Amino acid sequence: MGGSVAATVVFDFDRTIIDDDSDRWIITELGLTHLFNQLRQTMPWTSLMDRIMEELHSNGITVDHIAECLKRTPLHPNIVSAIKSAHALGCDLRIISDANMFSIRTILEHHGLLGCFSQINTNPGFVDNEGRLRVTPFHDSAVSPHACSLCPPNMCKGLVIAQIRGSFPGNERKIIYLGDGIGDYCPTLRLKGGDFVMPRKNYPLWNQIQSDPKLVAAEVHDWSNGEELESILLNLINKITPTSC
Numbered sequence: 001m002g003g004s005v006a007a008t009v010v011f012d013f014d015r016t017i018i019d020d021d022s023d024r025w026i027i028t029e030l031g032l033t034h035l036f037n038q039l040r041q042t043m044p045w046t047s048l049m050d051r052i053m054e055e056l057h058s059n060g061i062t063v064d065h066i067a068e069c070l071k072r073t074p075l076h077p078n079i080v081s082a083i084k085s086a087h088a089l090g091c092d093l094r095i096i097s098d099a100n101m102f103s104i105r106t107i108l109e110h111h112g113l114l115g116c117f118s119q120i121n122t123n124p125g126f127v128d129n130e131g132r133l134r135v136t137p138f139h140d141s142a143v144s145p146h147a148c149s150l151c152p153p154n155m156c157k158g159l160v161i162a163q164i165r166g167s168f169p170g171n172e173r174k175i176i177y178l179g180d181g182i183g184d185y186c187p188t189l190r191l192k193g194g195d196f197v198m199p200r201k202n203y204p205l206w207n208q209i210q211s212d213p214k215l216v217a218a219e220v221h222d223w224s225n226g227e228e229l230e231s232i233l234l235n236l237i238n239k240i241t242p243t244s245c
Contacts (some may be wrong), residue, residue: 005092005173007240008164009233010187011178013097013104013122016200017083019074019226022103023049027135029069030061046123046154049100049135063102066133070103071110076226080111082233087116090239092173094118094164096157098183100135122161150186158186165190174240176233177218179205182211191218196236198223 014021023045027036032052039048056066087093093116098106104126108114124136137154148156165175175191177184180200185208188197195218199206202224209216221236223229 005090007174007176007237008092008094008168008235009085009176010094010161010178012181012184013099014094015180015203016178017075017079017095018107018110019076022070022073022099022107025068025073026056026066026103027052029072030056030066032056044137045098046100046135046137049123053133053135057130063092063127063131063133066102067106070106073107074199075107075111076229078226079228080113082131082226082230083113083116085230085234086237091237092118095120095122096160096187097122098138098152098155098157098181099123102126102133102135112242119164120158121156148186150189151183155183157183158190161187163191175218176236178223178229178233181205185209188216188218191216193217194219194220198229198232198236200224237238 011017028034032055035055036048036052039051043051094179095104095117097120100123101120104122105114106118108117121138123138126134129133148158151157160178161175162175175195176198177187177191177195179188180203182204184199184205188205188209191197197209197216197218198221199209201222206222209220213220221232223232
C-alpha cells in the first residue's frame with residue numbers, strides 16, 4: 001500500500017467502545033438518578049449533563065472524583081486489543097460520540113488507547129475556572145443548526161462523517177463505522193458501497209437497519225460482544241487489504 005491509509009475506522013463510544021453509557025454511569029455511580037429523572041424531559045441532553053455537573057460541583061464532588069468514577073466503566077479487553085491492533089495495522093481511527101471530551105479522554109487514557117485515535121468528535125467537556133466540569137453542544141444549534149431531522153440538535157453524526165470523507169485525498173478511502181444507537185443511523189445512511197457498518201446486534205441502530213436494509217449502501221456486519229467486535233473488525237481490515245491499512 002506504500003504506507004497509504006486504505007481504511008478509516010469510526011467508532012461510537014457509549015455501548016460500543018465501553019460497555020455502558022458514560023453519562024448515565026456518572027449519574028448512577030455518583031447518586032444523581034433522582035435529579036436526572038426529574039429533569040430528563042425538561043432540557044436537551046447536553047444542557048442536562050451540564051446541570052448534573054453543576055450539582056456534583058455544589059455537592060463537593062471534584063473533577064478528580066468524576067475521573068476516578070469514569071475509570072471504572074466497563075471496557076471489554078477484546079475491544080482494547082481490537083483498537084490497538086487496528087492502530088498497529090496503520091488504520092486511521094476516529095470517534096464520533098454524543099458523550100463529551102472529558103469522559104472520553106479520561107477513559108481512553110486510563111486504558112492506554114488515547115494515542116490510537118487521530119480525531120475525537122464529541123461534545124466539549126472542560127473544567128472551568130471554578131474547577132467545575134462543563135458540557136456544551138458539539139453543534140451550536142442557535143448559531144448553525146444542522147437541520148437534520150434524524151439527529152438531536154447538539155450533534156449530527158452524519159454531517160461529521162461527510163466532513164471526514166471530504167478530508168480524504170480524492171475521497172478514495174473506505175470507512176468502517178461501528179455503533180449501537182439511533183444517533184448512529186444518520187452516519188450509516190451516509191456510507192457508500194464499499195464501506196462497512198458494524199451495528200451492535202439487538203440495539204437501536206441494528207433494529208433501524210433491519211427495518212429497511214435497502215436504505216443502507218454499506219455492507220452490514222453485526223456484533224454482540226467484545227470478542228465478536230474484535231474478530232469482525234480485524235477480518236474487515238484484512239479484507240480491505242491483506243497486509244495492512
